[in-house]
Amino acid sequence: MRAAFYEKLGSARDVLQVGTLPDPSPMAGEVRVKIAASGVNPSDVKMRTGTGSAASQFPRIVPHSDGAGIIDQVGAGVPQARIGERVWVWNARWNRPFGTAAEFVTLPAEQAVKLPDGTDFAAGACFGIPALTAWQGVETDGGVQQGDWVLVNGGAGAVGHYAVQMAARKGARVIATVSSAAKAAHARAAGAEIVVDRKQEDVAARIRHVTHGKCVARAIEVDFSGNIEWLPSVMADYGLIAIYGSSQREGMVQFGPSILSNIGYRFFIVYNQPPALRARAIADLTHLLQEGRLKHSIAATFPLSDIAAAHEAVENGRMMGNIVVTP
Numbered sequence: 001m002r003a004a005f006y007e008k009l010g011s012a013r014d015v016l017q018v019g020t021l022p023d024p025s026p027m028a029g030e031v032r033v034k035i036a037a038s039g040v041n042p043s044d045v046k047m048r049t050g051t052g053s054a055a056s057q058f059p060r061i062v063p064h065s066d067g068a069g070i071i072d073q074v075g076a077g078v079p080q081a082r083i084g085e086r087v088w089v090w091n092a093r094w095n096r097p098f099g100t101a102a103e104f105v106t107l108p109a110e111q112a113v114k115l116p117d118g119t120d121f122a123a124g125a126c127f128g129i130p131a132l133t134a135w136q137g138v139e140t141d142g143g144v145q146q147g148d149w150v151l152v153n154g155g156a157g158a159v160g161h162y163a164v165q166m167a168a169r170k171g172a173r174v175i176a177t178v179s180s181a182a183k184a185a186h187a188r189a190a191g192a193e194i195v196v197d198r199k200q201e202d203v204a205a206r207i208r209h210v211t212h213g214k215c216v217a218r219a220i221e222v223d224f225s226g227n228i229e230w231l232p233s234v235m236a237d238y239g240l241i242a243i244y245g246s247s248q249r250e251g252m253v254q255f256g257p258s259i260l261s262n263i264g265y266r267f268f269i270v271y272n273q274p275p276a277l278r279a280r281a282i283a284d285l286t287h288l289l290q291e292g293r294l295k296h297s298i299a300a301t302f303p304l305s306d307i308a309a310a311h312e313a314v315e316n317g318r319m320m321g322n323i324v325v326t327p
């Protein structure tokens with residue numbers, strides 16, 4: 001099969017190769033998916049450069065955890081009826097060497113989820129990480145309640161855009177931060193009631209002003225280290241900060257305001273989502289897709305031969321939405 005792979009860590013152009021690898025066969029309990037679209041996420045870049053939280057333990061890696069396509073083979077114990085099923089996949093490259101940047105991927109059958117009719121493969125290639133992360137940010141620890149003020153930092157990001165939609169759909173009043181007029185329009189179209197340009201405005205002051213001092217019941221945080229200095233000052237009593245990203249590996253939490261307001265800090269990584277929560281996330285996402293309720297945002301599509309450019313697009317962060325590679 002045609003595949004992209006790397007055998008050492010480094011910059012995209014230095015280490016990513018495109019070539020031919022043996023066709024994989026599904027083992028017992030697995031399916032083989034013929035990939036139509038492979039989603040690129042920041043963690044794929046961090047794994048390739050060795051800057052992520054998880055170390056690489058394989059001599060050759062086909063990158064990307066997310067993807068979508070059609071099941072074309074099943075292993076022992078998996079119903080033959082699944083052959084031909086349109087699916088999206090999760091954790092294809094988590095604790096496994098061969099992800100979705102290839103013509104085929106094999107993985108445990110439950111990691112290939114039926115893609116509802118009407119949802120295209122490019123969108124399906126963005127559910128495993130962006131959509132499931134956003135869902136967890138909104139639903140973890142009791143979930144967002146109707147009428148809650150919710151802050152989505154980075155509301156035009158791949159995760160943030162879904163988080164804004166999911167929180168707004170639950171009746172929350174969403175405040176999104178962005179850094180440009182285009183991103184403001186994107187977050188507003190997703191359902192943000194208030195959009196704050198974090199580069200032009202004092203975000204904390206604006207939040208206290210628009211909420212009349214009530215502050216937010218939940219913050220869904222893309223940059224823990226970058227925003228932790230002011231975050232406690234915008235949290236309502238008993239509020240939760242759901243943290244999925246950080247630009248630096250350390251951040252100083254203020255003890256005083258955190259304990260006085262009983263603020264909860266929930267760090268989470270979607271690769272290690274608790275199974276019961278993941279099952280709920282998948283069921284809820286499937287329901288949203290069946291109802292056509294979610295807007296998807298594909299910023300650019302690259303051919304597999306141009307995978308280095310796709311990784312660079314994710315790395316430089318100038319695009320708005322998800323980056324997809326087609327084999």
Ligand SMILES: NC(=O)c1ccc[n+]([C@@H]2O[C@H](COP(=O)([O-])OP(=O)(O)OC[C@H]3O[C@@H](n4cnc5c(N)ncnc54)[C@H](OP(=O)(O)O)[C@@H]3O)[C@@H](O)[C@H]2O)c1
Nearest residue numbers: 042133154156157158159178179223226244245268269270
């Ligand atoms: N824990 C998990 O399971 C998990 C899952 C998915 C992603 N992540 C991590 O989350 C981060 C974002 O992923 P993504 O796919 O959504 O990336 P993305 O599409 O590049 O979006 C990131 C967004 O965050 C905004 N941003 C950057 N720094 C910010 C700051 N200090 N305050 C507020 N907004 C800020 C960016 O916009 P502006 O800079 O233009 O405002 C951009 O819109 C990455 O670090 C990724 O590794 C973690």
